[in-house]
Amino acid sequence: MTEKLVDLGNGFWSIRGELKLAGVVDLGTQASLIERPGGGFVMLDSYTLPPRVLEQVRKLTDGGRKIEAIVNVHPFHTLHCEAAHRQFPDAKLYGLDRHKEKYPDLPWEAETTNSEECQALFADCLEFSVPDGIRLVCSSEHIHAGSVLAYHPASQTLHVDDTLSCTDLPFPASLLPMSGRLDFHPTIPLSLEKREGAVDDFRAWARNIAQRWSDCRHVACAHSKIVTMEPDGFEKQVLAALRRAETPLKLRKAAPF
Known part of the structure; x- marks a missing residue:
């Protein structure tokens, strides 16, 4: 995934980032920049902005001074928290409990991202949802399905890390039915x-x-791409993803606790 800033319109920019496995395979990651009605900005997730993207973001945000908050929405996306704070030190820093445990010396705000108190602070531009029935943090650090989803109604864009994902395969594998569609995380x-x-x-x-978000037209997925869909496409894709998840969900339901 090439590092770049993608303007989705109406005050939403998707920051497409890199996350290289063993320094070779790019798994991709993301952050997002949202302009608030009052002229301030919110960044979703932390990412170390490379020079070209950093310059673009600074131009949009008066040198970064208009970035009011960095809101981290995935408990296991922690690699860039310190760097993002260094790049925008005046932005208030919000995260989940695991972010605070990982970096206790950072100036975290008291409200955690999954709390109603935190989400109410950004109700002028974002709607949030925490998945019911699953844990944000599991005992195994290899299970990363839980996150806080953030929807920007003005641009009809959903920012989601892992909970919903997209398998973006190169040609000719891109012809396979699973390529380019939304799915719930396999874990x-x-x-x-x-x-x-x-x-x-x-x-x-x-x-x-x-x-609730049936009018969504763009889904910014962390480790693949921005999925753009037709009207009513989001509802259809989420329900189809749920149907595909039914067998493992039923098996898990039948298993003893």
Whole structure:
């Protein structure tokens, strides 16, 4: 994934980043920049902006002074928290408990990203949703399905890390049906809360966001690309992804706690 700033219109810019495995394979990562109605800006997720992108962001934000907050939405996306704070030291820093545990010396705000108190601070430009029925942090650090989803109604853009993902395959594999579509993260079943009703709660949550954000036209996925869809495409794709997840969800539901 080439590092770049993508203007999706109406005050939303997607920052496409790099995350190289063993220094070779680029898994991709992301951040997003949102302009608030009052002229300030919010950054979703932390990323070390390379010089060209940093210059673009500074031009948009009066040298970075208009970036009011950096809001981290995935508990395991922590690599760039320190660097983002260095690049924009005046921005308030919000994160989940794991961010604070990982970097206790950073000046974190008291409100965690998954709290109603934090989300209310940005209600002028963003809607948030925390998946029901699954854990944000599991005992295994290889399970990264849980995150806080952030929707920007003005641009009809959803910023999501891992919970919803897209497999972006090169040609000729791009011809396969799974390429380019939205899917729930394959570790969702392993992320389920160990209680009765967790699967049903997750299903209900998925159906709710499909309907609530049915006007969504762009989904910025962390490790692949921006998925652009036709009207009503988001609802159809989320419900289709839920149907594909039914077998592993049912198996997990039947397993003993």
